[in-house]
Amino acid sequence: MSNSHMEIKELKIVEEAKKPLSMNPKKFALWLFMVSVMMLFGAWTSAYLVKRSDAGWAEIILPGRFLINTIIIAASSLSLIIAYRAARKDNLVLLKTGLVITFLLGLAFVIGQILGYGDLIRLNEYFTGGSVSHSFIYVLTGVHGLHMISAIIFLAVVLSDAFRLRIHSKSMFRLELCSTYWHFLGGLWLYLFVFLKLYP
8 A cells, every 4th residue: 555545544544533522512411401300200209119118108099181191292202203204304384283283282281280280189189288199299290390391492492493494304403402302201201100100
């Protein structure tokens, strides 16, 4: 091999080595935030299991509305997947339709959670004055609900961008971040619902 070829090869290796292997700062911040949320809920559910062995623990009765909400949030993830794929194919009509449906389902989920608290009260499961098990339900679902509200606000911004034609196959970053966060919260709710069903 000639010296010129060797020099070109070495130059390419040096250039590749200089390329940063870091994640986009906003994407990294989102993942760091989601890991923090997972650790928080992991700590709470661990504390739940510890407290569950204490005397005086009252069995939890989950309202049937929470099952409906689980179906709603699963459907919202599906509609967001459809919207994301539509954006990749520059199908802007389907993109906007999918985002609108996701937004409405997100609102329906939050409203359903609020109505679910009314069902809990009718079941005599109060945040204070009752068993600590009932307090856990409000904390776990309430904090998740607050995160869902933040996701809905994020989605509203993305929806606005979609109607301004700022989201398409060459501009997917904000939609990708929103989708990641939305699916994460959907998975987190599924975990909480199954957890509370298995350990009432």
